[in-house]
Amino acid sequence: MMLQIPDVLSPDEVAHCRAAIDAAPWVDGNATSGFQAAMAKNNQQLPQDGPAAREVGAIIVQALQANPLFVSAALPHTILPPLFNRYGEGMGFGDHVDNSIRRNPATGAQIRTDLSATLFLSDPDDYDGGELVVEDTYGSHLVKLPAGSLILYPASSLHHVTPVTRGTRTASFFWIQSLVRDDAKRALMLDMDVSIQRLAGQVGQADPSVLSLTGTYHNLLRMWAEV
Numbered sequence: 001m002m003l004q005i006p007d008v009l010s011p012d013e014v015a016h017c018r019a020a021i022d023a024a025p026w027v028d029g030n031a032t033s034g035f036q037a038a039m040a041k042n043n044q045q046l047p048q049d050g051p052a053a054r055e056v057g058a059i060i061v062q063a064l065q066a067n068p069l070f071v072s073a074a075l076p077h078t079i080l081p082p083l084f085n086r087y088g089e090g091m092g093f094g095d096h097v098d099n100s101i102r103r104n105p106a107t108g109a110q111i112r113t114d115l116s117a118t119l120f121l122s123d124p125d126d127y128d129g130g131e132l133v134v135e136d137t138y139g140s141h142l143v144k145l146p147a148g149s150l151i152l153y154p155a156s157s158l159h160h161v162t163p164v165t166r167g168t169r170t171a172s173f174f175w176i177q178s179l180v181r182d183d184a185k186r187a188l189m190l191d192m193d194v195s196i197q198r199l200a201g202q203v204g205q206a207d208p209s210v211l212s213l214t215g216t217y218h219n220l221l222r223m224w225a226e227v
């Protein structure tokens with residue numbers, strides 16, 4: 001399932017985050033890649049242990065944890081500390097699949113990357129090219145979102161970023177281990193949650209059908225979740 005999460009950050013928050021990361025020192029993006037990605041990657045990144053990456057990463061994680069659509073769709077077990085990249089003119093990132101297992105630098109624990117995310121931090125008007133292209137069984141999906149909005153996609157997907165032909169594309173990217181590793185099961189949980197919320201809005205939280213469907217939601221989650 002691919003899903004847009006709009007307005008994860010407000011325009012003021014985007015401006016604050018951009019000021020902090022734009023002023024920090026950037027390095028060649030290949031510092032953090034696996035072998036296959038390094039072959040394809042041509043961008044810049046912020047060192048992940050630098051103060052700007054840590055400060056802005058914490059703002060992003062806090063915003064995600066307070067975002068009901070993100071929580072319902074991702075069912076996050078662990079959100080890896082956000083990383084930051086930027087592509088100037090001529091830079092892009094060829095086809096690759098992200099590494100399946102990554103180490104959480106905050107805890108040393110290994111995490112399974114179930115979901116990949118890009119949080120756009122440049123306005124689409126500020127650059128040409130730079131689309132994130134994600135392949136699934138339905139074809140290629142071109143993604144370019146307003147600054148502050150996020151795309152969530154299965155980490156198993158083949159994807160690339162088309163070369164930037166004008167301006168600069170700045171983004172945060174990161175991975176999530178979900179409580180529910182299977183994408184199809186996670187999509188069912190989201191559908192069910194959205195429907196229950198809609199029903200509750202119509203008939204009230206105390207309606208017996210809402211109570212029983214909420215129970216079923218949690219019992220399915222109990223059956224499928226790995227904690």
Ligand SMILES: O=C(O)CCC(=O)C(=O)O
Pocket residue numbers: 037085093098118132159161171173
């Ligand atoms: O810049 C992006 O939107 C995606 C970056 C990416 O695919 C990666 O770093 O693995």
Ligand SMILES: [Fe+2]
Pocket residue numbers: 096097098116159
């Ligand atoms: Fe990637």
